[in-house]
Amino acid sequence: MEGSPSMAYPPSPWSLRGRMHVSVWAVPVADVPALPAALSGAVRVVRLFGRAFIGTAWVDYQPGGDLSYHELLAAVLTRAGWRPRVTITHIWVDSVASRDGGRALWGIPKDLAVFAEGAAAASTADGPVASAALPRGNGIPPRLPVGFNVVQDLAGRPCTTPVRSTARYGLARVAWTIAPDGPLRFLAGKRPLLSFVAAGFTMRFGTAQRV
Structure with a gap:
């Protein structure tokens, strides 16, 4: 889907669909990537027995949504008071429109990467980032709703976006x-606590922009 004449990406919210594989990791708090300074008073990293929780995901956004592209991300579980939040620290896509829109609309620090054809493997000009062997399972019915909020640094201020x-x-x-030696090296050599597939997902990311 094309954006409006004044932008090269769709306006918020984005309606997306596809398939996602998510893994959850428990890592020492000292290994957690630093959050932007603009978020220091807005969210804190969730800690449990000296561990923090990081989610990683391979996402195949498929035709039928506002954009179709591939994505690899890492996000930290944070909290605003006692309300759970998610803060994305690393994210790569193979779509310029997704990169530019994610940065401009929600402060998501998207960068471009090359994704191997037909495989979960991403690399940049600096070298490989990560790869994974993904199962083919399609989940089980019924379809379940999930909602969460992403908090990012947008132009030096916290931006909370509903998903x-x-x-x-x-x-x-x-x-x-x-x-x-890549940007996700804080996960190298570790195993996730659990992984799951979100098959046939439909997603609404963001809220309508005010005119």
């Missing part, structure tokens, strides 16, 4: 290979 989706969920075994 709402439905999908068929199922546990999955995702075998990750993280480049030990």
Whole structure:
């Protein structure tokens, strides 16, 4: 879908659909990527027994949504008071429109990467980022709703963005290979606590812009 004549990406909110594999990791708090200074008074990293929780995801945004592209991301579980939040620290896409829109609309620090054809493998000009062996399971019915809020640094201020989706969920075994000298090296050599597939998801990311 084309954006309006004044922009090269769709306006908020984005309606997206596709397939996603998510893994959840528990890592030492000292290994957690630093959050932007603009978020210091807005969110805190969730800690439990000296560990923090990071989610990683491979996403195939498929035709039928506002944009179709591939994505690899890492996000930290944070909290605003006692309200859970998600803060994306690393994210790569193979769509210029997604990169530019994510940065401009919500402060999501998207960069471009090359995704291997037909495989979960991403690399940049600096080298490999990560790869994974993804199962083919399609989750189980019924479709379940999920909602959460993403908090990012947008032009030096916290920006909270709602995300709402439905999908068929199922546990999955995702075998990750993280480049030990790449940007996700804080996960290299570790195994996720659990992984799952969100099959056939539909997602609404963001809210309508005020005119």
